[in-house]
Amino acid sequence: xxxxxxxxxxxxxxxxxxxxxxxxxxxxxxxxxxxxxxxxxxxxxxxxxxxxxxxxxxxxxxxxxxxxxxxxxxxxxxxxxxxxxxxxxxxxxxxxxxxxxxxxxxxxxxxxxxxxxxxxxxxxxxxxxxxxxxxxxxxxxxxxxxxxxxxxxxxxxxxxxxxxxxxxxxxxxxxxxxxxxxxxxxxxxxxxxxxxxxxxxxxxxxxxxxxxxxxxxxxxxxxxxxxxxxxxxxxxxxxxxxxxxxxxxxxxxxxxxxxxxxxxxxxxxxxxxxxxxxxxxxxxxxxxxxxxxxxxxxxxxxxxxxxxxxxxxxxxxxxxxxxxxxxxxxxxxxxxxxxxxxxxxxxxxxxxxxxxxxxxxxxxxxxxxxxxxxxxxxxxxxxxxxxx
Numbered sequence: 001x002x003x004x005x006x007x008x009x010x011x012x013x014x015x016x017x018x019x020x021x022x023x024x025x026x027x028x029x030x031x032x033x034x035x036x037x038x039x040x041x042x043x044x045x046x047x048x049x050x051x052x053x054x055x056x057x058x059x060x061x062x063x064x065x066x067x068x069x070x071x072x073x074x075x076x077x078x079x080x081x082x083x084x085x086x087x088x089x090x091x092x093x094x095x096x097x098x099x100x101x102x103x104x105x106x107x108x109x110x111x112x113x114x115x116x117x118x119x120x121x122x123x124x125x126x127x128x129x130x131x132x133x134x135x136x137x138x139x140x141x142x143x144x145x146x147x148x149x150x151x152x153x154x155x156x157x158x159x160x161x162x163x164x165x166x167x168x169x170x171x172x173x174x175x176x177x178x179x180x181x182x183x184x185x186x187x188x189x190x191x192x193x194x195x196x197x198x199x200x201x202x203x204x205x206x207x208x209x210x211x212x213x214x215x216x217x218x219x220x221x222x223x224x225x226x227x228x229x230x231x232x233x234x235x236x237x238x239x240x241x242x243x244x245x246x247x248x249x250x251x252x253x254x255x256x257x258x259x260x261x262x263x264x265x266x267x268x269x270x271x272x273x274x275x276x277x278x279x280x281x282x283x284x285x286x287x288x289x290x291x292x293x294x295x296x297x298x299x300x301x302x303x304x305x306x307x308x309x310x311x312x313x314x315x316x317x318x319x320x321x322x323x324x325x326x327x328x329x330x331x332x333x334x335x336x337x338x339x340x341x342x343x344x345x346x347x348x349x350x351x352x353x354x355x356x357x358x359x360x361x362x363x364x365x366x367x368x369x370x371x372x373x374x375x376x377x378x379x380x381x382x383x384x385x386x387x388x
Contacts, residue, residue: 006037010094014043014105019053024182024373043105052283085112102138110145125152126159127323134321176375177368185370201289209279218251220294229261232338237269239343252276309365326366
């Protein structure tokens with residue numbers, strides 16, 4: 001009598017953004033335990049920020065490479081992940097490894113899987129800037145993972161078209177939406193249903209450096225990209241200083257990344273300004289709560305470009321290129337680069353022009369409906385089912 005053999009699937013991620021976007025995939029795999037033998041592995045490319053996401057969603061990894069070390073560089077990350085993944089793959093020989101996005105973790109784990117002739121599923125495939133140096137090294141990472149992936153889960157028609165242009169077989173590509181929307185909706189539901197959690201989040205924000213309960217209008221800022229280190233961050237800080245001066249009744253809230261290349265220019269140029277609040281990095285739920293209540297977002301983050309439109313928040317992207325042109329085309333984000341003048345003028349315009357602000361905030365989010373993870377697992381079951 002024929003029976004379905006369980007597929008062995010391993011989900012691997014290592015940074016906070018990956019964790020946020022892979023949490024719903026891990027949860028969806030658990031719902032199919034009758035068909036899939038799933039394991040979760042983390043590399044620890046980020047440590048505390050990764051662990052906080054796992055704790056928020058009650059996920060305990062089966063394997064932890066724990067590679068993070070003081071002052072690690074791309075050489076360290078690459079060498080350590082590759083060596084330790086070899087051991088893990090010998091212990092649990094999966095049929096399929098799922099990686100996410102454009103991190104060094106995704107690239108190196110895919111390389112390890114390729115060496116072991118294990119199938120690779122790439123979540124958030126097909127995004128492109130077509131400039132190998134921007135974002136760096138992320139654009140390279142994503143392109144390489146797509147090149148060797150067996151299954152590519154793309155968020156949009158545009159990302160599918162990118163892969164087809166690169167001669168990828170159509171049979172490998174699945175449009176799913178972006179899993180970040182799945183996680184965002186999970187988080188919002190968690191916050192909405194628990195009034196004590198709301199109070200806890202407000203307390204966490206106050207202790208971190210910003211009292212949201214005072215009800216002032218505020219702009220949320222994030223920035224961490226390597227390609228902006230140096231003059232780019234100095235320009236961003238100058239723009240924020242000018243915005244704070246021009247609009248003293250508007251607060252600027254900036255959870256500052258721990259990288260010294262970010263900390264040094266931010267604190268030297270923005271410290272001591274009355275309506276600029278430089279907070280410590282925030283865990284996922286406090287950050288989502290902050291984003292839900294902000295007026296607009298200035299960021300160089302990819303995930304926030306996808307999340308904020310679902311909350312009706314206009315986004316100014318402080319990068320010269322974006323691998324998410326759908327949001328630009330939809331009008332939910334504006335690409336402003338690291339020009340102090342452009343950042344200032346676009347922010348000023350959105351503060352002063354209520355009609356323009358309202359038009360941006362009501363536009364459709366092109367990145368999905370919250371069911372991306374279910375579509376990914378359905379595709380895995382369809383494409384990898386083995387009958388014995």
